[in-house]
Amino acid sequence: MTTDEPADRPVRHLRLRGWIAPIAVVTLLMALLATMYLAYVVNPTKNLHDFPVALVNQDDGDVLGDKPANVGNQITEALVANLPSDKIDLHVVGFAEAQRQLRQGHAYGAIVIPSDFTKRLAILGAAGVVPGAVEQPVITVHTNPRAGSFATAVMQRIADEALSRVDETVGKQLIDTVHAKLQPSPGTPGTELAGASQLMLAHPIQVVVAPYRPLPDGTGQGLSAFFYTLLVLLAGFTGAMTIHSMTDSALGFAPTEYGPWYVHYPSAPISRFRTLLLKWAILAVTAPIVSALFLGVATLLDVPLDHPLALFLYCVLAIMAVGVTALSVLAAFGTAGLLVNLILFIVLGLPSSGGTVPIEATPEYFAWLATFEPMHQVFLGVRSILYFNANGAAGLYRGTGMAVLGLAIGLLGGAVVTRFYDRKGLQRKPAVAAQSGR
Known part of the structure; x- marks a missing residue:
């Protein structure tokens, strides 16, 4: 055995670890990404x-077929019974309460049966055999575009499926009522219902879809809040990464390399705690500058900003909350903190944000993530403003409470x-220096 072999063996071992470790980390990270992002978007109706x-x-x-009737009550009971309760959280409320829920984003839509619904239905039945102008009974479906464009599409699909069945059921009931009126007693010849009238009575309900408080231009059809949130998260997340690496380079804890230029300053005699305080201070100066920058760009792009001061202050708080936490994670875990931050703020954050697909149309574990994931909390605050x-x-x-927390x-x-x-003497030194200092 030659004398070089023992010295070469650790190098070969290091090379093997250098291949296996990054391949394993990237593979696991991509598996998590694929699971989260594809589960988020592939089947919202099923989820x-x-x-x-x-x-x-x-x-x-009103009176329908010579008998008192309230078809609105029948429709309400049918919707409550037939809409799957595990998918649709249906609340039977008054109109004022429905408006409050829509204004606060607590409902993605509202189905409204008007006060004259049965009366119009009775008039329509009579018009099947009596000449004269007539209006169809109307059910209005209010969507909530401010809660998200995808939520609006889901609401329309729910309403279409539910009310089409209601229309068929009410139409059959109305035709039977008119037939009974045209043929008063069994065995007695009566008037035949015209084909056009029968066709009209078979589908008597007119469904009107109307957005509640439509969004103005410059909101990206309800996506501007999500992308503004993404900017805020990236400002905190990538801002922390940048501050961390540049400060460590300046203090001599990491080399500085730009293209062919390379320098490694001597390590500064500063504790871990004071280093973290310095990074926090830099972030505190950066956060309001970046928040003002976002506000200025949004103004130049004609984004509607009814509460610019509230948006500025909230985004400063959110950037600080994300950035401070990301810097603390890096201080605690070192290089591994990069992956921890990426998973916490981006990999798990984007699909659980509710900014594009509503949380209620994603797998249920996303709802659990949304209770604490930073991006969802920031999105709620930005969307509200x-x-x-x-x-x-x-x-x-x-959003404010969770950012403070x-x-x-x-x-x-x-x-x-x-x-x-610091108290354990775990100083940031090169390996040789750390061993010689023991």
Whole structure:
């Protein structure tokens, strides 16, 4: 055996680890990405659960076929019984309450049966055999475009499927009523119902789809809140990564390399805790500048901004909460903190944000993620400011509270971990220096 072989063996072992470790990490990360992102979007109808819809029945009733009737009540009972409760969270409420839920984004749509519904139905039945002008009974479906464009599409599909069955059932009932009136007693010859009248009575209900408080131009059909949220998350996340790497380079804890230029400054005599404080301070200066920059770009692009000050302040808070937490994760885990932050803020955050596909149209574990994932909380706050008149109940209270909580967790966690490392003497030194200092 030659003398070089033992020295060469660790190098071969290191080369093997250098291949296996990155391949394994990338493979696992991509598996998580594929699972999260494809499950998020491939089958929203199948994944539907707890989708909030308001149902308003204002029908006063009337006489139908010489008998008192309230078809609105029958439709309400049929919708409550037939709409799958595990998919649709149907709330039978008054009109004022339905408006409140739509204004606050707590309902994705409302089905409204008007007060004269049975009366118009009775007139339509009479018009089948009596000449004269007539109007179809109307059911209005209010969508909520401010809650998201995809939520609007899901609401329309639900309404189409449910009300088409209602239309057929009511049409059959109306034809039977008219036939009974034309043929008063069994065995007695009566008047035949004209084919055109029978066709009209078979589908008596006119369904009108109307957006509740349509979005103005410059909102990307309800997507501007999501992309503004994405900007805020990236400002905190990538901002923290940039501040972390550039500060470490300046302090000599990591080399600085730009193209062929390479320099590694001597390590500064500074503790982990003070290093983290410095990075937090840089982030605190950066956050309002970036938030103002976003606001300026949005203004130049004619994005409707009814509450610019609220948007500016909220985004400063959100950038600080995300950035402080990301810097604390890096201080705690080092290089591995890059992956932790990527998974926490991006991989798990995007599909559970509710910014494109509503949470109620994704697998149920996304709803669990949305209870704490930062992107969903920030989205609720930004959407409330941009679309819901900065209404606290529409998500601003929750978004602000969760941002404050996240900021507190980031500050406390970072301080505790770095102070612990400092007290244990776990200094940031090269391996040779660390071994010689023992």
